[in-house]
Amino acid sequence: MTATLPTLPTSTAAATRTLMFWCPDWPITAALREHALPADSALALVDRGEVFACSPAARQDGVKRGLRVREAQARSTGLVCLPYDPSLDDRTFEPVTAAVETIMPGVQVIRPGLCAIRVKGPTRYYGSEAAAAGVVFQTLAAIGLTDVRIGIADGPFAAEQAARATDQLDDDVPQLVVIPPGESAWFLGSYPLEILEQPKLTVLLKRLGIRSLGDFAALRASDVRNRFGIEGALAHRQASGLDHRNVVARTPPPHLDAAVDFEPPLARIDQLAFAFRSRAGEFVDTLREAGLVCTALHVSLHTESGESSERRWQHPRWFDADDVVDRVRWQLQGTNASDHGLTSGVSRVHVVPEIVENLSDHADGLWGTGPDEGIHHGLARVQSMLGHGAVLTAVVAGGRLLADRRVFIPWGDAEVSPQQAAKTPVKDRDQPWPGRLPGPAPATVFAEPVAAAVVDSRGNTVDVDARGLVSADPAFFSAERDGTPQPVHSWAGPWPINERWWDPSGRVLNRFQLVDHSGSAWLLLIEDHRWWIEARYD
Amino acid sequence: MQAARLDSRLLPTVPALARILPGGGIQSGGSYAVRNSATLAMALLAGPSATGAWCSVIGMPDFSVEAAQGLGINLERLILVPDPGSQWLTVTAALVDVVSIVLTRAPEHLAPTEWARLKARLRQRGAALITLGAWKQSDSTLGVAESAWEGLGSGTGHLRARRMKITATQPSGRLRHAYVGLADLQGVPADGSPLSAPHTPPAPHDIGSSALFEPQLVRSS
Incomplete structure (x- = not known):
């Protein structure tokens, strides 16, 4: 057979000496910290209906990974079940990585809870491998992490197994296993x-009678490669303690967020905007130096009495310094009720870029980027005069009443922002919405319904009874604004609308269309025996 | 009467309105007052909007976006400032800078100097201003003189179609008029293909209980 096999990395030198530190059950540790639960509580993290991780207390009750939630709750009655959030793991592990990076360079996060460090440099600096591990223990204990296991061996694979082998040690000695150089193959030999x-x-190796890594490592490398290909050869190297993987240190990410503390706290918006302006400029400059622009921003404001106001802002293009200051100001002004309500002076402003994009993706073209950029600048100017919620775009949503069918979106926000979705979910326009208006849409829809009066030929108010029958034909109609009754030319109705009959806040009303003698058409509502003008066809 | 300026570039205009407007269409830099009809004001926006221009509506909280969409106004390029408060002039001037056509409620009072400045800016930017409500200072005044609805009986049917007599003042002071239906006021995109019908005629069961009063003959085939 002459087909060329992929070449293996030819380094026959000993694999990289690696220190692997492992915080067991990191998802549990992260969730306990995030939700401020006691350390000995029985907790299970649930992913797609199955237990993903569980705390030691839960494990003692017989909960284990892969169990259905119902089954786990049956085994451990006091079990707290929380949804598993991978981003929480990353977020809470970040301070740990940062703490270790302050004492040793070149940390590689394999996954949250498991980190590899190239140990050659620290060994020389601290004197020995055990001393370097001791420094790691101390550093992590200082940030409140006590259950840390460390393994040191040739290559990440053997080091990880060494870290896991600390289970065999007594609890009162440091949880450290050091495999001397060159003995990793022997150490791994007894593992399955x-x-x-x-x-x-x-499965294949077991059928061939090979049951442990030692047996596998005893095979000749060239035979393994010929029989099992590149994957088998790499596994063979791992089993022989010659890990092909290297420790790839991460580059610590730049700090892109900006925070300003005010002492004494500032109570006036203009003072705050002025004080924050220079920091906002630095914030945007830092991003630009990193070759990034920010398109979504998280602003949190903290007051001296401990209140806070958090909000996510989006930008149709990207934030410059003035935009950032505007967002902070708008958040303080409170364009709607939910993000207002700070009662004392602001002591801290924290701005975190939530979405950053590459600057080159947003660069202006040689002849500009078209008219839309000018539009945005003009609208941003109006927004900074009137506030974020004063400049709107609109979409037509589903609904029965005309006022429900239009949804306004502040310029620059996503079509449905999360806050908005929680308050007024945009309804699907394609649903049937029984009771919606047929025919052409009226051109004027009153934001607040206008009171009206509709009377029959004898002067009595026209009413609709519970069975939907009209008491008499409408003969005269007047908007109470001007009050002069006009004869009704033609009319139609009542068209009943019964919104959310199961809900006390639902509405029961009847709708009429009506044309007066001047030829203008009106859309009227009768609710609780009172007439309102919903819209006008003018 | 002599024209106020030399060039008379026209913004795309709905054909039915172009026939009666002075100069044969909406002139960039022009100002138009619409006396009594929001539909007519929307129809003036529909022409430019259908060809991709940005439009803006200032100080009109009662503006119906659904009707606007029905007339062919592109909602993605429609900016609404429902409540400019006391800064009407500043906001209008800022939007005249960036959009092609601005629809606004006629201001209560505007000093002649302010109006002259706004007019100069309109001309410079090539935008047009449409006010809803009578306004003497505008170039031309449009209005609905007569209107008749079809489809409504006494207690039966629903509004289906409308015929209007539209008038427009000429610079000479003469009135021109046209009879149009709602469909004539829809904006048509630049490629000439008609917009999709905004309102499909409703099936009988959509009409609500009016169907109960209006026996329908169903022909079996």
Whole structure:
């Protein structure tokens, strides 16, 4: 057979000495911290209906990974079930990584809870590998992490197994296993094949009578490669303690957020905007130096009495310094009720870029980026005069009443912002909405219904009874604004609208269309025996 | 009478209105007052909007976006400032800078100097201003003189179609008029293809209980 096999990395030198530190059950630790639960509570994190991770207390009750939630709750009656949030793990592990990076460079986060460090440099600096591990223990204990396991061996694979082997140690000694250089193959020799996490290869090797990593490592490398290909060869190197993987240190991310503390706290918006302006400029400059622009921003304001106001702002293009200051100001002014309500002076403003994009994706073209940029600048000017919610775009939504069918969106916000969706979910226009208006839409829809009077030929107010029958034909109609009754030319109705009959806040009303003698048409509502003008066809 | 300026670039205009407007269409830099009809004001926006221009509506909280969409106004390029408060002039001037056509409620009072400045800016930017409500200072005044609705009986049917007599003042002071239906006022995109019908005629069961009063003959085929 002459087909060329992929070449392996030819480094025959000993694998990188690696220190692997492991915080067991990191998702649990993160969730306990986030939700401020006691450390010994029985907690399970649930992912798609199955237990993803569980705390030691829950494990003692027989809960384990992969169990259905119902089954886990049956085994442990006091079990707290929370949804598993991978981003929470990353977020809470970030301070741990940052703490270790202050004492040793080149930390690689394998996953939240498991980190590899190239140990050669720290060994020389701290004197020995055990001393370097001791410094890591101390650093992590200082930020409140006590259950940390460390393994040091040749290569990340062996080091991870060494860190897991600390289970065999007593609780009162440091949880550290150091495999001397060159002995990783011997250390791994007694492990079963499953830890390679290659199920197909494992099954095949077992059928061939190979049961441990030691047996596998004893095979000749060239034979393994010929028989099992590149995957088998790499696994063989792992089993022989010659891990092909290297420790790839991460570059610590730049700090892009900006915070300003005010002492004494500021109570006036113009003072705050002025004080924050220079910091906002630095914030945008930092982003620009990193080659980024920010398109979504999270602003949190804290007051001296402990209140806080949080809001996410989006931008149709990207934030410049004035935009950032405007958003802080609008958030303080409170364009709607939900984000207002600070009662004392602001002591801290914190701005976090939520979405950053590459500057080059947003660069202006040689001849500008078209008219839309000018539009945005003009509208941003009006917004800074009148407030964020004063400049709107609109979409037509579903609904029975005309006022429900239009949804206004502040310029620059996403079509449905999360806050808005929680308050007034935009209804699907394609639903049937029984009772909606047929025919052409009226051109004037009153934001507040206008009171009206509709009387029959004898001067009595026209009413609709519970069965939907009209008491008499409408003969005269007047908007109470001007009050002169006009004869009705033609009319139609009542068209009943019964909104949310199961809900006490639902409405029961009847709708009429009516044309007066001047030829203008009106859309009227009768609710609780009172007439209102909903809209006018003018 | 001599024209106020040399060039008379026209914004795209709905054909039915172009026939009666002075100069044969909405002139960039012009100002138009619409006396009594929001539909007519929307129809003036519909022409430019259908060809991709940005439009703006200032100080009209009662503006019906659904009717606007029905007349062919592109809602994605429609900016609403329902409540400019005391800063009407500033906001209008700022929007005249960036959009092609501005629809606004006629201001209570505007000093002649302010109006002259706004007019100069309109001309410079090539935008047009449409006010809803009578306003003497505008170039031309449009209005609905007569209107008749079809489809409504006494207690039966629903509003289906409308015929209007539209008038427009000429610079000479003469009135021109046209009889149009609602469909004639729809904006048509630049490629000439008619917009999709905004309101499909409703099926009988959509009409609500009026169907109960209006026996329908169903022909079996």
